[in-house]
Amino acid sequence: MKRTERVGAMIQILTQSPNKTYSLQYFCDMFGAAKSSISEDIRACNAALEFTDTGRLETGVGAKGGVKFVPYISDEQLSQLQSEFCCKLSDPSRMLGGNFLYTSDIFFDPDFIRRIAAVFVRKFKDCGADYVATVETKGIPLATNVAHLLNLPLVIIRREAKVSEGSTVSINYFSGSYDRIQRMSMSKRAIEPESKVLVIDDFMRGGGSISGISEIIGEFNGTVVGVGVAISGLEPKKKKIDNYTALVFLGEIDEENKKITVLPNNDIF
Amino acid sequence: MKRTERVGAMIQILTQSPNKTYSLQYFCDMFGAAKSSISEDIRACNAALEFTDTGRLETGVGAKGGVKFVPYISDEQLSQLQSEFCCKLSDPSRMLGGNFLYTSDIFFDPDFIRRIAAVFVRKFKDCGADYVATVETKGIPLATNVAHLLNLPLVIIRREAKVSEGSTVSINYFSGSYDRIQRMSMSKRAIEPESKVLVIDDFMRGGGSISGISEIIGEFNGTVVGVGVAISGLEPKKKKIDNYTALVFLGEIDEENKKITVLPNNDIF
Numbered sequence: 001m002k003r004t005e006r007v008g009a010m011i012q013i014l015t016q017s018p019n020k021t022y023s024l025q026y027f028c029d030m031f032g033a034a035k036s037s038i039s040e041d042i043r044a045c046n047a048a049l050e051f052t053d054t055g056r057l058e059t060g061v062g063a064k065g066g067v068k069f070v071p072y073i074s075d076e077q078l079s080q081l082q083s084e085f086c087c088k089l090s091d092p093s094r095m096l097g098g099n100f101l102y103t104s105d106i107f108f109d110p111d112f113i114r115r116i117a118a119v120f121v122r123k124f125k126d127c128g129a130d131y132v133a134t135v136e137t138k139g140i141p142l143a144t145n146v147a148h149l150l151n152l153p154l155v156i157i158r159r160e161a162k163v164s165e166g167s168t169v170s171i172n173y174f175s176g177s178y179d180r181i182q183r184m185s186m187s188k189r190a191i192e193p194e195s196k197v198l199v200i201d202d203f204m205r206g207g208g209s210i211s212g213i214s215e216i217i218g219e220f221n222g223t224v225v226g227v228g229v230a231i232s233g234l235e236p237k238k239k240k241i242d243n244y245t246a247l248v249f250l251g252e253i254d255e256e257n258k259k260i261t262v263l264p265n266n267d268i269f
Numbered sequence: 270m271k272r273t274e275r276v277g278a279m280i281q282i283l284t285q286s287p288n289k290t291y292s293l294q295y296f297c298d299m300f301g302a303a304k305s306s307i308s309e310d311i312r313a314c315n316a317a318l319e320f321t322d323t324g325r326l327e328t329g330v331g332a333k334g335g336v337k338f339v340p341y342i343s344d345e346q347l348s349q350l351q352s353e354f355c356c357k358l359s360d361p362s363r364m365l366g367g368n369f370l371y372t373s374d375i376f377f378d379p380d381f382i383r384r385i386a387a388v389f390v391r392k393f394k395d396c397g398a399d400y401v402a403t404v405e406t407k408g409i410p411l412a413t414n415v416a417h418l419l420n421l422p423l424v425i426i427r428r429e430a431k432v433s434e435g436s437t438v439s440i441n442y443f444s445g446s447y448d449r450i451q452r453m454s455m456s457k458r459a460i461e462p463e464s465k466v467l468v469i470d471d472f473m474r475g476g477g478s479i480s481g482i483s484e485i486i487g488e489f490n491g492t493v494v495g496v497g498v499a500i501s502g503l504e505p506k507k508k509k510i511d512n513y514t515a516l517v518f519l520g521e522i523d524e525e526n527k528k529i530t531v532l533p534n535n536d537i538f
Binding site: 012165189 | 270271272273274275276277278280281282284285286289313314316317318320321323365367369370371372373374377378379380383405406407409410413414416417420421422423424425427432433434435447456458459
């Protein structure tokens, strides 16, 4: 097998399962090659990945040292993503009245959410999370992508306890967006006690729903180690949670003049 | 830039956005290379991908002919996946009573659902779908993966009409699993009229929920062009829909003897 083909195959295997560690021996056995050749191949893989700026290979040290693909988004790609996002969101045809915007097309566009996910992966790759959690429904595809890129299991918190979830823990919380008490519910089997959880959601206004997630995770003696939301409302300024990373900020929705203000977060990293 | 690095970069770009067509010119410009070199690189990419058996590049003909990555799962990888799936599902600790099984850990495992998604991609890649649709909640991560691998927008049908969906179309249907009338609701903006839709779900018992999806798609003059479910119950034998592809069949859940019968579908392709 030619080096070119070997490098191509390694890139495909490694990038298909991001953040999953493969031992060098795995590739030695696969290609019938010596460790020195595989090490050289890894350098070639990295040169190729550097060119696309979508991630890099990280190699561990010692006898157990393996190699894994860590996704990345460059500052330039991030700016491009944010300006596309602002442009999409400020389209006045999204206005639904009552300060609501239609955003499902954005959050259900596989390519676009994959790029948003890459931002959260760059931000939270070292936060030590054991799980990626979200509350149904609109943020699930985004959280699915983050979980895949971080190689972590996903947790979906439900609005209602379902038979298929077995025993559940439920809490009530106040949602500012809907101006009423809401309920969320999580299966007792969903996470191990004392886990670290990265919370991902599509939209945050006052933070009620995210602080609800924190509370329910607390019921499992778990800790929220990071919060990433694609869109955060500028108002109310005082949120129910302090630490979160938003990709863009949604300002005023001026229905009379058909104008939606959206600003990029220039302070993500 | 060396050929090895160029081939690696091309594989990363193409496999990151499956079923998205890139013109040869795109790569010529990116690498400052002639079309003849890029064509040779594509052959090298294909040789590398052939080795991993995870997909291949398809090139179009004519002036507009480009190249795209089409994911694939081999018969051998499929058998392996099905036996892992059967083994996971038949674990008696999943029993929740009332013929329900806990399966969230399976459907929220990013790597595992990506492999299931590849089966539906191989099955439905030529079905002509414009969208991938599912009904909330547990099948969403799987449907997200299928949508990404087919490069199609996702549609999530809700249980309740939400303010953030704008105007919706709702229907009622009978759910055999829950033995009651249920409701589902879809935003009027979710699909274009007369679209073709591929339906993906985690589990089907009598087919009530899938036939509900068909009905609601019908309200948009759309057509269901394929149905893929990860698990189908063996009972009832007579489903409300005729054409569907299941990965595995769930037989008897014998609570007394702690035995769950699960069989692979040997007739997918």
